[in-house]
Amino acid sequence: MNETLVFNQITLITDGCSNQGYSPIEAARQAYEKGIIINVIGITDGGQIGKQGTLEIEGIAKAGGGLSQIVPVERVKKTVQFVTRQAMNKTITQVVNAQLVQILGENDLVEISPNQRLKVANMMDEMAEHSHLKVLLLIDQSASMLKKMEKVQEAIVDFQLSLLSRAGESSISIVIFPGNPDLLDIKIPWTKDIKKVDTILHQMVPQGNTPTGSAILKSIDLFYQSKHKQGLLDEYVV
Structure with a gap:
């Protein structure tokens, strides 16, 4: 078996609905068409995001081929790495099932012998652990995020530690929106030096509206500016 998997993910962390600019669901669809998965973590602080916010979060993740979780602010810390891992596993399962159809004529893992x-299953675990992972953390710093930002910062540190423990190559970029004066504020450009994320923890200041769709579109461009290989599946041979 010879495989080189490259996973491109945007993990959006937000506490509500987009209220300015392009449709975030359409932006997520465009990202997925270009090989970038969109995950969404919706965070609450003693309340609920509401029906509209819930539908938007779920819609963005569905259009972006990713996963969504709505959690209290206290649970954000563990949710970022969980969603990232589960999204990888989802894609690997899709890839392996497609290979089984071609090789064995089977369309589901339950149809093959124990x-x-x-x-x-062991092969899938190896693929997840040794694959190349590129994650852009897209963080909503609109005014309503003020009381939640400390927990978001803790989640970034926790996610950093999870990337450092991987056997495969990991790259990370941290981007916040809305920026000042631009739409995006790139706090950490693409880097394999994961420890650099510590430098942003005092630089996030909630402000302004929530132009989520426009921020996703701009984030797509950042993947193409990177020197790393693109695509969910660069090469896969059984």
């Missing part, structure tokens, strides 16, 4: 299923 021995084969164990081998496939």
Whole structure:
């Protein structure tokens, strides 16, 4: 077996609905068409995001081929790494199932023998651990995020530690919106030096509206400005 998997993900962290600019669901659809998965973490602080916010968060993740979670602010710390890992596993499962259809004529892991299923499961774990992972954390710093930002910063540190523990190559970029004076404020450009994320923890100041869709579109461009390989699946041979 020879495989080189590259996972491109945007993980959006927000506490509500977009209220300015382009449709975030359409922006997420465009990202997915270009090989970038969109995950969304909606955070609450003693209340609820509401029906409109919930529908938007779920809609962005669905259009972006990713996952969504709505959690209290106290649970954000563990949710970022959980969603990232689960999104990788979802894509790997899709890739492996597609290979099984071509090779074995089977369309689901439950259709193969227990021995084969164990081998496939082990292979999937190896693919997740050794794949190349590129994650852009897109953080909403609109005015309503003021009381939640400390927990978001803790989540960034926790996510940093999870990336450092991976066997595969990891790259991270941290971007906040709305920026001042631009739409995006790139706090950390693409880097493999994960420890650099500590330098942003005192630089996030909530302000302004929530132009989520426009921020996603601009974030797509950042993947193409990177020197790293693009695409969910660069090469996969069983």
